[in-house]
Amino acid sequence: MLLSDIKKILNATVLWGEEHLDREVMSACGSDFMSDVLAFVKNQALLLTGLVNPQVVRTADMVEMKCIVFVRGKVPGQDILNLAEERDIVVMTCPKRMYEACGLLYYNGLRGNCDGND
Numbered sequence: 001m002l003l004s005d006i007k008k009i010l011n012a013t014v015l016w017g018e019e020h021l022d023r024e025v026m027s028a029c030g031s032d033f034m035s036d037v038l039a040f041v042k043n044q045a046l047l048l049t050g051l052v053n054p055q056v057v058r059t060a061d062m063v064e065m066k067c068i069v070f071v072r073g074k075v076p077g078q079d080i081l082n083l084a085e086e087r088d089i090v091v092m093t094c095p096k097r098m099y100e101a102c103g104l105l106y107y108n109g110l111r112g113n114c115d116g117n118d
Contacts, residue, residue, distance in 0.1 A: 001025055001105075001109060002021065003020065003021045003022070003067050003090055003092075005108070006025070006105065007021060009105060009108050010092070010101055010105070011096070012092040012093060013093050013094070014091070015081055015091045015093055016090065016091045017067070017084075017089070017090030017091060020088075023066050023067070023090065025046045025066050025067060026045065027045045027046070027110070027112060028106075028112055029046070029047050029048070029112065030047075030049070030101070031049060032049055032050050032051045034055055034056065034059040037049075037059050037060070038059060038063060045066065046065065046066065046068075046069065046105075046110070047059075047060050047067070048069045048101050048102060049069075049070060049098070050070065054079060054080055054083055056068060056076075056080070057080055057083045057087060057089060058083070061087040061089060065089060067090040068089055068090070068092070069092045069093070070092070070093045071094055072098070075093050076091065
């Protein structure tokens with residue numbers, strides 16, 4: 001699924017990386033626990049989270065995430081956006097709660113696991 005599709009589905013606002021919405025992600029992960037994200041260890045993925053701190057970007061970078069979507073209308077500070085830009089990770093915010101955002105993406109074809117078992 002293209003990041004531009006994700007933006008539309010979630011009614012999201014791009015905070016950094018508008019020029020990269022043609023990137024494709026193959027799976028998604030929704031979590032506020034970065035240890036769970038590290039265990040996820042899939043590339044070409046999207047991270048949905050309500051946690052707003054620099055560790056989110058660092059964790060996303062470690063597992064080669066292409067985009068972070070902050071749910072519940074959360075907006076990260078400029079320090080987090082700068083870090084995401086350095087790591088070339090698109091950042092969005094959406095008004096939906098994580099449960100709804102994940103459900104909408106799943107319904108529209110983005111699965112949680114690249115092999116289809118999630």
